[in-house]
Amino acid sequence: MKSEAQIHQIFVRFGDPQIPTRSMIFRNPSTNFTLRHLKSSLFPGAPESIFFTLNGKPLSDATPLFANSRIAPFSTLTANFRLCGGGGDGGATGAESRDCYLNMYAVKKPDKADPNELRLSKWVNCSLSNEPLRHPVVIDKLGNLFNKEALVEGLLSKNLPKEFGYIKGLKDMIPVELVQIPGVRGGDGAVKFQCPISGLEFNGNYKFFAMKSCGHVLSAKSLKEVKSSACLVCLKEFTENDKIVINGSEDEVTALWEKMKEEKAKKDIGKKSKKLSNANEEKPGQLADNGKKRRIESAKGDSNGVSKKFKATDTMPANATKAVYESIFTSAKKSNFKETYSCRSLPLGRN
Template sequence: MHPKSFQVLVQSPDQQVYPKSVTGDQTLSDLKFSLFPNSQHLLPSSFYFTLNGKPLPDNTVFSTSRIAPLSTLVLQSRLRGGGGDGGATGAESRDCYLKMYAEKKPDKVDPNEQRLSKWQNCALSNEPLREPCVIDKLGNIFNKVSLVEALLGKKLPKEFGYIKGLKDMITVKLSSINGEDDGAKFQCPIAGLEFNGKYKFFALRNCGHVLSAKALKEVKSSACLVCHEEFDEVDKIVINGNEEEVAVLREKMEEEKAKVREKKTKKVKNSEAVNGLGLEVSKLSGTKHGIMGVEKASAKVDRNGKVANGNKSVNGGAAAAKRFKATDIAPANATEVYASIFTSSRKSDFKETYSCRSLPLGRN
């Protein structure tokens, strides 16, 4: 959500940057006219804006666009052809000119701005990178807040559909350049190379530090050069890699998912095998209760896969559990008095009342 009014940065063709206040209902055309209020020799239609190397139409509304506050809009001049070159003979039909200008050719994208946008902005929200930052298992870098909000709101694009939760994110630690403002530029903390796409960078999965490939190559070590934590070669994830590097990372990601599915399948099969025997683990088992698994101890499996319970043998794992009796755990010298504490010593034909055992029905 854009605020009602916010500031954007406008970079003029002479590389000067000016802050401008805009509102959500304004368009880029309104912004251009505000830059040339009294100019007669410069027409607003002769210029257009680009954001991260991509041209923007003049009817773009700030409230519905992806232009974030403090974004840098670059003002570019349109190159138009002039007359008097001897190309017109007067024999051409007017229709050919109409067809020529009916279809507008798209403005060329500046590759340098596009590269900087990929390395200095969030891959999801296109906002400048601000800590905390995370990467996925394919090396794309995001602002963690933007990615989590998209996951919670179920607004994640299909291209990032493999990100299901926090387990698919790796928190990274970027080293900012001294003297730069918040969310501006980052560098390698060892080699000092700028994080701008001209150099290859790796993120270490175990500690999250981001280092340049040059630093890892010159200082050959199996530990992080910043925190000295050990890492393996598979823990290195290339950031914003090319198509071949992304294909390798995608293959590793699929292998990890296959291993997780295999572990879950084995766990389910093991539980089904145990349940198929019909063995019921007693709740009273253990030294705490003094009973070592009454049901489990009474169930025995013969060679033919039958479960024997006492003198009975049952197929298919449907063994009946042995009924608990107090005399089974009675001391060696105990008498019937000990058993009568827990159960009745002899059966009676009389029904007892709920209030007293000494006043059975039929005796009063």
């Protein structure tokens, strides 16, 4: 008599709800049948990307399907698909929060400025308006370049930045002469300048000096090769103090700043000494006024406080006759002259 066939039935559910659950029936299953064999029968060609779970707990591929007491008949296995990644590949790891992403994209990092562009901008644009340089051009005592029109407008409107607070008026501006390169313009249409002697371009790659005495701008190379105490363009004499480096280094700007403070201190001392000298000097008429005051004070009273009556003879010249001098100011003697409201009459007996 044949024994009844052993039937083992399980259900396979898929992680994707669109795939229906499958019922698997096995007759007289082998004890060596594992989950790897089940995957090969269900998903030919891709067994490594799928794993089974039972009641939420993962099972290895070597787990026997029928000899395992955990997988009882009519159990439901869930087939899960492994996803690529899992960390380190730029994907999410589950550790990040929503705020982390919001903060990362909320603050935009500023673009790094090209140092070459920044350097060139200082040589071809106005330091105040950032517009291309155009005549008339001026520099300050620290070697910064400006369009004169923009700088004057800033002074009149009193809205200069704090970094240019030392510029108080036209006396703090030095007019300069920039030589244009004929027929050459930048990408924005701005003109380009050069050294009139060496032809070096005015773009920050070379050092340039401005002459306070005449305003011409020359390259350091020209001044070094042609050693002269006169300007190489107009032949006007200059000294080392007349040379101002344009857009100099930090140390050069510091030296110019100290030089500017020394000049200001000397000017203030000169103004104070001039005021003192003017105060000590007396005007030509002041001596006479002081003498007159002293005479009036002496006429009012002596040192004991007794008042004196002023007499004309007190100030009589040395060679003058007393009687004649007194008669000029007052009648010292009584006479028989009869005076009227308009004139003195002749003596009685003569009319």
